[in-house]
Amino acid sequence: MRIDHKYILEMIEPNSRVLDLGCGDGELLSLVMKEKNCRAAGIEIDEKAIYKCVERGVTVSHGDIDSGLADYSDKRFDYVILNESLQEVLDPEKVITEALRVGKKAIVGIPNFCNLNARLQIFFLGRVPVTESLPYKWYNTPNLRFLSIKDFRDFCAERSISVERECAIAGQKEILFAHNLLSDIAIFLIHK
């Protein structure tokens, strides 16, 4: 199991209702359904990924995250997942607001743009960093937003969004200190 999926699963109570924004090929949702007995649905933009979702028995809608949330009523889901997708949306602020409207809680996984490796590359190489969690060059990255763990904490604090849990991951394990410096990715469990 992917390490980020493992920690996301841990944040989800059994028998919940889950929406995954940018659910990809449905790998995480099919785990959520099997391991946590949740009712799950996804939104995904890539046609090929949709076929995989349906093969896995995952309910999925073809569409983009920026407009996909408007279809749902308030607090319809217990959790709305945005794993590795927030940095690709046009209007992250609106998406988070909407995610916390349709979901009681949101689980947000972000790549950390300011970990030590990235900082060293900028400082010593003078180039935009390429890391394990940010493997793209400037000209082919799907990422529209670059943020650090601290940036996301600030974002939440400014909007009175509570961070219930912050899980920082480096390589294949959770790290317990200096999140912003050491982690590749972080997963936040948040609510309004």
Place this chain on the structure above:
Amino acid sequence: MPTQYVETQYFTFGHPPNELVLKSGIKLGPITLAYETYGQLNADKSNAILIFHALTGDANAAGWHKDAKAPGWWDEMIGPGRAFDTDKYFIICANCIGGCKGSTGPSSVNPATGKPYGLSFPVITIEDMVISQKYLIDHLGIKKLLAASGGSMGGLMALEWSVRFPDTLESAILIATNYKHTAQQIALHEVARQAIMSDPNWNKGDYYGKELPAQGMSVSRMIAHITYMSERSMEEKFGRKLQDKEKVGYDFSHDFEVESYLKYRGASFVQRFDANSYLYLSKALDYFDLSEGTDLVGAFKNLKTKFLIVTFTSDWLYPSYQSKDIVKAMKANDIDVSFIEIETSYGHDSFLVEIEGQSKMVSHFLNNVAKKVIK
């Protein structure tokens, strides 16, 4: 070439005084439905799938008739190992009422007069077409269908079935369809109808045994055919290629391949379809509005059916946004609905010719539905 042939069967119901009361209030009966089945119905009758055809389709959805030049209209989707897998499922397809392929329609003989109905045939609706097929499913002893599916008009019928008989359906697969005919769709149909009705041979629908309204039929089919393709698919297929000549003739004979293709399509339609059926069925489509003018969300209240909705990027006759409205209204009702917009250039015809993506979606979707239902 096929190793075995399929045959059309017939089921008749609604003998007086038990005629079917149509949405218009008029009674119709007796009614005959032409239908075909493929695969085996299992012991607890839980593996049946009802397929609805499009406007000019028929009961021969799959397999070959003896001496036929082509297999059924959805043969690539229905058969052993195909999307609608006849090794697992029992597939039923019936010609709708109002049609001309064996089911009761305007070209059928009215038992009361001994003559073809013609325009004395009552106006029918999508609802009437669906209700009549419920009699067939009851006749076959099937309490709950594993799925209902169809493209275009067939999709409308599957949608109507899902709200009219919600307890008789595990799932529905709606392809290249919508929930109400829009002004543009009605307008295109009206042009096609006017083409038929302005042919003097149409003779107010009384042409059976006489000269057919061939010219009007042909023009109506040419118009319809354009709406089934996309600008790109026509460009790819025909471009500006000339037909049987090196340079344009500067006259009004056929220069371009696309012209002779449409004329060929129009002419062959005259042979295979009834002009009055075209009028009745196109009108049934135009009358359809599941939302009854206002509330689509309300129409889906309390539905437990699982839905798969498929559209195609180049379909401008039944554009994706119309299906997205259905998806949205279903989500508002907490209905389990999956949606995909498949990238193709074939236009509305995609549901007949884009097999790869549709097959993947349909077979996986049915697999997951069947897992929970079929023991």
